[in-house]
Amino acid sequence: MSRPALLKLAACQYAPHLGDTDGNAARGVAWIDRAADAGAKLIVLPELASSGYAFASEEEADAAAQDGGGAILARWVDSCRRRGVYVVAGFSERRGDERFNSAALLGPEGLIGVYQKAHLFNDEKSYFQPGDSGFPVFDLPFGRIGILVCYDLWFPEAARVLALKGAQLICVPTNWVANFRRQVVDDRGWAMGNYAAVAVATQNQVFVAAADRIGSERDVEFIGASCIAGPEGWLLAGPASRSDEALLLADVDLSQAAARKQRTPRNHAFGDRRPELYSSLSGPAASTSE
Amino acid sequence: MSRPALLKLAACQYAPHLGDTDGNAARGVAWIDRAADAGAKLIVLPELASSGYAFASEEEADAAAQDGGGAILARWVDSCRRRGVYVVAGFSERRGDERFNSAALLGPEGLIGVYQKAHLFNDEKSYFQPGDSGFPVFDLPFGRIGILVCYDLWFPEAARVLALKGAQLICVPTNWVANFRRQVVDDRGWAMGNYAAVAVATQNQVFVAAADRIGSERDVEFIGASCIAGPEGWLLAGPASRSDEALLLADVDLSQAAARKQRTPRNHAFGDRRPELYSSLSGPAASTSE
Structure with missing residues (x-):
């Protein structure tokens, strides 16, 4: 069975x-x-767990950027190997001449993927x-995951794209x-x-795990309140406090995200969508005025 | 000024x-x-303020349905004229041989529009x-409004379409x-x-006013919790209780919905959208499997 x-x-x-x-690499190792x-x-x-956030110059931003094979991610991959875990971590990514506010998916096998x-x-x-590459999903031993970063949550289209891809x-x-x-x-x-x-x-019947930071940098104040939500929407952990470190934990069965898509015998979270009525949401032309 | x-x-x-x-018409008049x-x-x-919800047969559903010129809406239009107000009310709509779970926008000038x-x-x-006609918006003296009904809120695409139309x-x-x-x-x-x-x-920087019902019908239990949210997301009124009647009120300036679209000097709620990355959300083919 x-x-x-x-x-x-x-x-x-x-x-x-x-x-x-260097300190951020060590902090990541300690938290892992x-x-x-x-x-x-x-x-x-x-x-941006590798770099901090509130850059004041191109030079600062560039000094903190690393590619997917850089030293910080390498240290966190070592942690994944040593502990047999998977990690999703924000990092400042250099790719060619460009920088991205990225998140890496790391595991015992190394760098699995990056979301920009x-x-x-x-x-x-x-x-x-x-990032111009859209919203990738990744298959892990325990289920399929997607990644969003911070302000992405204000664009429900992004989460919906991930959920439709099976995240x-x-x-x-x-x-x-x-x-x-x-x-x-x-x-x-x-x-x-x-x-x-x-x-x-609740709209996508998926789990959501948001890891926020605390503290402040220059004129930017961060607000904590990390949380983990289950596929019916209710929080499983958090919100954490606004000012203190926190380790939020939740025991989840990711298969529930699929099982709960059937909201009632006659309602499916995706089957009930009306994509023919949503045509103004995609395509090259976006309105910025009211 | x-x-x-x-x-x-x-x-x-x-x-x-x-x-x-008849009783539902009178109840609507009294609440207006x-x-x-x-x-x-x-x-x-x-x-479905005109009809109640938990029909058990086609005959029951049909007996409660009225067209946009029916007696119940006519009484509520009378109320709008008498009091100089606008009303958005759910009603069971008969249009030709079909019925829709609709909401009417009524004002002193009569029936202004219907959302199905x-x-x-x-x-x-x-x-x-x-409803196959999409998500209309309506211009009233105090601003532009759109209508969604209940389960529509689980499809963030619908609210986004309305907001992009200036609701x-x-x-x-x-x-x-x-x-x-x-x-x-x-x-x-x-x-x-x-x-x-x-x-x-918060995602659309719009006001949201949700009027729920209480009580139960047959095996269906309703849960109240009506609420009014402002364009930064925070509730302005509610949630009301699960079991008691409630009149929620909020003084709003609908122009704030436009003003707050500019979230920061460099961020616009719509200008920051990436419609070229959302192509899987619209069009005729929707996936219902994971």
């Missing part, structure tokens, strides 16, 4: 340090170890190219910021990203 | 009665009056045709049900529909 493949999933909330690439000690098999680290953030926020536009879990390395908001969290400590994560989960 | 057009918006939570069309007494200018009533629910839930598929407020007559869910609300009384409403609001 086959059993559901239970997976312990971890979202690590901590503060990478701007420009401290801490999550693996707790039994986690798939571990999500924050956005498609929707760039504010000054990221000065330091990174937007059962969307991993979200993130650096949610307090800046530009009149209200950052509500009376129970929920950030708007938490609401977006829950909605992505 | 021009002032922002402040609008008092109302979402009315109560229990229409299955098959009691109650909301108008409180100063509301735009008033949202629940889904595009995504049907469970047994609605036995009694209604899915500043999405009115959501709804009949959220407890059925088919292992968890209906969380520890603070939020239903999953509330999370979807908040996400729609």
